[in-house]
Amino acid sequence: MISLAGRDILHAWGKFVFTGIGLGLLIGVTLVMAGVYRGMVDDGKVLLDNSGADLWVVQKGTLGPYAEPSSINDDRYRGLLGMPGIAQAANVTYLTMQIDRGDDDVRAMVVGIAPGAAGTPGWPPYLIAGRQITRSHYEAVADIASGFQLGDRLDIRRNQYRVVGLTRRMVSSSGDPMVFIPLKDAQQAQFLKDNDALWQNRRRTAANPVFNRAEVPGLLAAINASQETSQSVNAVLVRLQPGQVADQAAEAIRRWKRLTTYTRPQMEAILIGKLIATSAKQIGMFLMILALVSAAIVAFIIYTLTMDKIREIAVLKLIGTKNRTIAAMIMQQSLALGLIGFMVGKITATFAAPFFPKYVLLIPQDSVVGFFAVLAICVLASLIAIRMALKVDPAEAIGG
């Protein structure tokens, strides 16, 4: 049987293609929005994967270290190492800050990693250039997304660091690239105050007769030293021995060390369920609005195209064409428009995704869902035009 829709599209292909491109750009934005959400989820998973930990030990009663501030003493890892089933335990600090990069600056998560070697929890698991940190101070490994190159010097608080290694896909849950530095430097960066503040603090302490006693020499110096150094970290990353059950090990730490401990599924739930929940809802709202706008656009276009053919539809009805043939023509045109729009949108999203500042993850599953959603929207949007076409009086063709 002849395809009226196909013939009409071929006859007015320019109108269809340009309309399809316009719709496609909208669909492209929708797919990118879905990709942004997937990217956020993936960033969270990558963060957990790359930490190399089976358990996250944090300050009691907190959702740290990623979703809430957490502070525990840096000697607690020793006690954890003595517990059965634990293979490795390493301190870690996380600090998100702006780091100068030439005339510009970049937002990065500075990670303080405990002394050790590649494979220690918290360390970048692989490098794409350079080497791992080998010195106790002033060396850094940066994610390539930060824009730093090997040999670059970067300022973090009061110290300067040299980039000795580059890594990839090491990002925070917000998508900020990571910069790894030695733990002691990171503790200092996180907790050490500036010179003026230190000087003011010393003056206040010296003015306090409780701390500044002539009969106890050295007390004031000891108090000042304790205030100017930090023995805190944000978390201890724990790796279990093979065959150990994470839940049992976590329960033992909670019970005997009185610290909050999260397993991988629990940490994933915090990151995805709590940390990015609001952003996910925001994106969900955008997706809903974009779907409605797409539906409105398709409905308007198909309605207009049908209005342009009112006389032809009246003639078709007069000469005996069945309603379902006319309805099929309109619906097929709507679906064709959706198909063109989806193809343009998919291509646009694929090529545009790498240019977004945050990771955009386009997964085939979303494309398939998006494709069927577009078709469903087109079918629904064509109903208005179909209703109007079926109400056309065949007598209009006769006039009079």
Add this chain to the structure above:
Amino acid sequence: MSSKGIRIEGLSKRYGKGDTAVDALKHVDMQVAPGEVVGLIGPSGSGKSTLLKCLGAVIDPSGGRMILGDQVIFDNGWKVRDLRALRRDKIGFVFQAPYLIPFLDVTDNVALLPMLTGMPNDQARAQALELLTALDVQHRISAMPSQLSGGEQQRVAIARGLINRPPLILADEPTAPLDSTRAMAVMRILNDMARQFETAIIVVTHDEKIIPTFKRIYHIRDGVTHEEVGEGRSLE
């Protein structure tokens, strides 16, 4: 006169109800034999278009009787269930403007109806080509409607009206937009087709050029028809 063709007895059409009711058709009697072309003429508002719509099963008459071929299609109510199928299978339409489907070429405009009713495309196109050849537009079969002259468009529209070999063709001012020569050509075609396919053709017209060509004319005034013998002037 043959018992086939179309016979209309006491057809009436009333619009509205009560005090606002208007009798567009009061009493229409007509008979058109197969192979005959009759004229239906009358001033504006006389009921020509209403009669055409009633005959075309587009609106419901209020009373009367219509017999198409051997089948009573209306007797104070429609006697056929599917009016769209009736129009498709038994009635051809030719309009003042050709109203060709702009996105189909000449062949497919003519072959559209049989194709939509399930005839294989090749067969429908072969039938269309046969008709287009008879109407002398075979050289434009691949052209789009916008590429045709007014006369060619009207011939294609006539071919579309004839494609299903309907026993009745309703032509609404088919020569109105055409000059005298082309108008005569169209009338000649309608007469030839009526004879060739045994089709009854009713031509609604105001066109003074073609009125003398009819052998029989129905005048309609105030919803009532009067039969008159026409001049039957030669179309050559």
